[in-house]
Amino acid sequence: MSDNQDNNENKEDNASTQNSQDSTSSADTTSQKSEQQQKTPARPQIGTPINRPKIGTPIGTPSDKPATPAPAPQAAPQAVPASTVPARPRIGTPIGTPVGKPAGRTTTPSQTPAAGTPVARPAVGAPRPTVGAPSLASQAPAVGRPSVSSPSAGRPGAPVKKPESKEAVSRRNFMRGLIALGGLVAVVQFGALGPFLQGTVGASKITPEPIIDAITGAPITTSSFSNAAQWLTFVYPRTGNSNVDSDTFRQCVIIKLPQGFTAPSSLSVSDSTGTYCAFSRVCVHLWCLWSYVPADKRMECPCHGSQYVPGSGTYPALPQADNQPPGLAVEGPASLQVAPNNQLPMITLTLASDGSFTATGIVGQIGCGQKC
Amino acid sequence: MATTTAQPETEQRITLGYLLKKFYDWLVDRLDRTGWLAYKITIPKRFVSPLPFLGFLTFFNFLILGITGALLMLFYTPSLSGAWLSVQTINNTIPYGEIVRNIHYFASDAMVFLALAHMYYNYFSGRFKIRNEIIWVTGVIFGTVTVLEAFTGYDIILNTRAVLAVSIGVSLNYSAPLLGPTIVKTIFGQGFPDFILRFYALHIFIIPVLMIVLMLVHFPKNLTFDIPVVSAVTGAVLLLGGMYPVALGVQYTPHVNPGYTLPEWYLTTLYAFLRTFMPKFVAGILIPTLFILMFLVIPFVDKSKKFSWKDRPFFSALGIASIGQIVATTYWGFYINEAALTPTLALFIDPVQLFGAMILIAALCFVGTYALLRYWASKGGGRVSRGKKPQAPVNFISSRWLIAVLVAMFGFEVFLNANAALAAVKNFPNLTMFDLGAVLMLFAVMFHLYRYSKPAA
Numbered sequence: 001m002s003d004n005q006d007n008n009e010n011k012e013d014n015a016s017t018q019n020s021q022d023s024t025s026s027a028d029t030t031s032q033k034s035e036q037q038q039k040t041p042a043r044p045q046i047g048t049p050i051n052r053p054k055i056g057t058p059i060g061t062p063s064d065k066p067a068t069p070a071p072a073p074q075a076a077p078q079a080v081p082a083s084t085v086p087a088r089p090r091i092g093t094p095i096g097t098p099v100g101k102p103a104g105r106t107t108t109p110s111q112t113p114a115a116g117t118p119v120a121r122p123a124v125g126a127p128r129p130t131v132g133a134p135s136l137a138s139q140a141p142a143v144g145r146p147s148v149s150s151p152s153a154g155r156p157g158a159p160v161k162k163p164e165s166k167e168a169v170s171r172r173n174f175m176r177g178l179i180a181l182g183g184l185v186a187v188v189q190f191g192a193l194g195p196f197l198q199g200t201v202g203a204s205k206i207t208p209e210p211i212i213d214a215i216t217g218a219p220i221t222t223s224s225f226s227n228a229a230q231w232l233t234f235v236y237p238r239t240g241n242s243n244v245d246s247d248t249f250r251q252c253v254i255i256k257l258p259q260g261f262t263a264p265s266s267l268s269v270s271d272s273t274g275t276y277c278a279f280s281r282v283c284v285h286l287w288c289l290w291s292y293v294p295a296d297k298r299m300e301c302p303c304h305g306s307q308y309v310p311g312s313g314t315y316p317a318l319p320q321a322d323n324q325p326p327g328l329a330v331e332g333p334a335s336l337q338v339a340p341n342n343q344l345p346m347i348t349l350t351l352a353s354d355g356s357f358t359a360t361g362i363v364g365q366i367g368c369g370q371k372c
Numbered sequence: 373m374a375t376t377t378a379q380p381e382t383e384q385r386i387t388l389g390y391l392l393k394k395f396y397d398w399l400v401d402r403l404d405r406t407g408w409l410a411y412k413i414t415i416p417k418r419f420v421s422p423l424p425f426l427g428f429l430t431f432f433n434f435l436i437l438g439i440t441g442a443l444l445m446l447f448y449t450p451s452l453s454g455a456w457l458s459v460q461t462i463n464n465t466i467p468y469g470e471i472v473r474n475i476h477y478f479a480s481d482a483m484v485f486l487a488l489a490h491m492y493y494n495y496f497s498g499r500f501k502i503r504n505e506i507i508w509v510t511g512v513i514f515g516t517v518t519v520l521e522a523f524t525g526y527d528i529i530l531n532t533r534a535v536l537a538v539s540i541g542v543s544l545n546y547s548a549p550l551l552g553p554t555i556v557k558t559i560f561g562q563g564f565p566d567f568i569l570r571f572y573a574l575h576i577f578i579i580p581v582l583m584i585v586l587m588l589v590h591f592p593k594n595l596t597f598d599i600p601v602v603s604a605v606t607g608a609v610l611l612l613g614g615m616y617p618v619a620l621g622v623q624y625t626p627h628v629n630p631g632y633t634l635p636e637w638y639l640t641t642l643y644a645f646l647r648t649f650m651p652k653f654v655a656g657i658l659i660p661t662l663f664i665l666m667f668l669v670i671p672f673v674d675k676s677k678k679f680s681w682k683d684r685p686f687f688s689a690l691g692i693a694s695i696g697q698i699v700a701t702t703y704w705g706f707y708i709n710e711a712a713l714t715p716t717l718a719l720f721i722d723p724v725q726l727f728g729a730m731i732l733i734a735a736l737c738f739v740g741t742y743a744l745l746r747y748w749a750s751k752g753g754g755r756v757s758r759g760k761k762p763q764a765p766v767n768f769i770s771s772r773w774l775i776a777v778l779v780a781m782f783g784f785e786v787f788l789n790a791n792a793a794l795a796a797v798k799n800f801p802n803l804t805m806f807d808l809g810a811v812l813m814l815f816a817v818m819f820h821l822y823r824y825s826k827p828a829a
Contacts, residue, residue, distance in 0.1 A: 200562040201569065215627055233627055243453040247564040248535065251626040281626070286652060287539035291629050296714075302631055303536055304647060305716030332716045333649040367543060368553075 202244040222355035231292040251281040261313035269351035278347035285334040306334030340371035425596040426490035433483040440476040450572035455530035474613030498679035524575040531621025532630035544656040600819035607812030614806030640705025648723040685745035696737040
């Protein structure tokens with residue numbers, strides 16, 4: 001705090017002397033500037049921070065005053081009598097105000113701060129000082145850009161010693177650790193926001209629902225099937241919101257198994273008209289939607305050619321598909337995936353005496369497999 | 373930094389030009405306090421090769437994409453049922469909608485292509501060596517992010533192809549060992565309504581912000597803004613839009629079989645690997661990641677003091693081999709034998725064939741380049757001469773004729789503009805795009821002709 005106050009005082013000092021000296025400041029700025037430049041040829045570039053004693057090491061860093069073990073936050077480089085500092089050209093005209101000062105305020109030649117008096121540090125991120133008046137730099141304590149981490153910026157050549165007291169260091173380290181821990185505790189709470197990302201807009205419960213043809217909108221019954229329609233699509237679980245219901249993860253297919261095909265009774269329903277199985281339509285390879293091809297008696301995915309069997313039967317042209325459980329991939333990339341990632345999830349059904357179907361649940365995880 | 377000169381200004385008359393100059397100086401001096409003058413942008417007055425500033429051209433396409441993307445946002449609906457319909461409205465109903473959409477599409481293609489070309493130029497010229505390691509590494513990451521941005525873009529149109537692409541993209545993430553399902557749940561949500569919204573959020577905000585942050589690290593301080601080349605690239609984008617307007621695709625409905633569908637050209641490589649039926653994590657994530665990693669570590673492996681590609685036979689051969697790989701797998705990804713009896717036969721790529729061909733191509737490219745460069749080096753011709761002569765004026769045309777040619781071209785420009793306006797009125801967006809592209813190309817040629825024939829002027 002005292003640091004800041006000193007800063008302000010100093011600035012005001014600067015400003016007042018500036019005003020007293022600069023009675024012509026309202027005159028034409030350009031002519032004034034050129035006049036000034038003639039007086040002082042080696043003039044620092046406008047806008048660069050001037051070389052001046054390093055001030056105000058950040059609180060908490062060791063003092064750069066040698067041989068003073070106790071850290072003093074306001075410590076400044078050793079005193080240099082103000083009279084030994086050569087007159088410094090005034091920088092800053094109303095056109096280009098120096099960096100690190102509020103607009104309209106400038107430093108003056110005689111107002112080089114006596115050592116020990118803090119002056120404004122250039123703002124963080126200010127351009128690196130490129131030009132300094134050479135004559136000045138040789139005598140005045142040359143300071144580069146004040147860097148927060150460098151305690152040695154006081155005087156070039158002056159031996160810099162670290163504080164010798166071991167206790168002080170360990171205390172400081174203890175406090176630093178405490179601060180770091182405090183920061184961690186302060187932010188760790190936000191980890192609880194993780195589930196926010198796992199929320200979903202289309203959630204719905206798995207409940208028994210009569211299945212409805214996704215294309216015609218009519219309830220699916222055993223009489224919906226024919227030679228031309230051996231498979232029908234439906235949405236499960238259904239929400240009634242068309243945006244959510246067109247989710248591929250809700251697309252299911254009910255298939256009337258070909259003659260001679262069987263399926264476990266837990267995964268199928270049957271009556272005198274035939275046996276029916278229902279599957280998730282999402283291929284377990286890369287999640288495209290497959291279609292049933294009655295001529296091949298297989299489900300085929302158009303993306304990468306995975307093929308699945310609807311039930312256990314015989315395939316004269318494809319021996320590896322003989323008598324496999326329903327939903328198993330028998331060809332293509334899905335068949336090469338490691339179990340359980342090679343079998344379609346199924347929808348459990350009930351079949352009423354009037355021939356209508358009800359979906360009751362999902363076996364497996366969609367996109368993963370029947371036994372996931 | 374604006375440094376005022378030491379000469380006293382005498383009796384300056386207050387003219388408009390003087391005031392403007394004063395204002396400009398004032399502005400520059402104040403902007404110096406901000407970050408805006410951190411980048412030095414050079415506008416070359418003479419012809420320079422466009423190759424060293426392909427990066428800026430990539431950035432320029434990013435700007436075009438930002439502007440057209442913001443316009444498209446005004447009419448787009450990010451929902452599973454409404455997205456395609458809103459794109460259709462943009463394409464068919466909104467005035468100039470098809471033009472904006474085509475510019476957005478082809479600028480994205482141009483951005484991906486230019487980013488790739490930019491990377492290879494810097495690879496072969498060895499520019500990553502001059503303390504540019506961070507720029508190189510962020511550049512490789514930037515390229516990957518650019519492809520992801522383009523990928524999310526063509527997904528949110530929600531035609532059949534887009535839904536397949538979303539499925540493949542998300543399920544590839546799902547296949548990652550251990551964390552896959554959690555990653556998908558966290559990044560993409562739990563179903564297509566979630567996926568689409570999140571792809572949209574990624575496409576319009578999250579990834580672009582990431583790209584801007586990467587730019588702050590990736591951009592060097594010196595940039596070159598070459599007006600004719602920028603004009604020509606923009607013109608090419610418009611010309612392509614006019615000649616090959618991007619299709620709307622078929623609206624996604626769960627009941628329509630999409631048939632054989634190809635991804636965008638920069639992803640057919642990935643598609644080829646997926647079609648070998650290897651484990652999808654290996655094909656879709658591991659192989660591309662290894663390829664990207666290879667480029668990431670280049671500056672830390674190629675540490676010689678040689679810059680020119682001719683002086684670095686090993687790494688030049690490696691670069692040529694990698695280009696060979698990209699070309700071969702990209703082409704292979706496009707190839708589908710649609711006459712095959714089953715989808716499996718049509719799509720299956722025999723891994724032995726694919727990887728055999730890749731190894732063969734890599735070996736041929738590598739050995740060929742390496743041998744050639746070593747042969748050149750042995751002949752003493754490997755080195756590039758360093759001392760460049762100043763560009764001499766090319767007097768292939770007299771100044772009078774140059775004026776005549778420029779006037780004629782200007783007239784043609786005006787004619788094309790009028791034609792474009794007419795086409796817009798008559799609702800021929802393709803022709804409008806083509807004409808506007810031609811105008812930009814013509815301007816580029818005019819500028820170049822002037823600059824090349826009269827470099828001193």
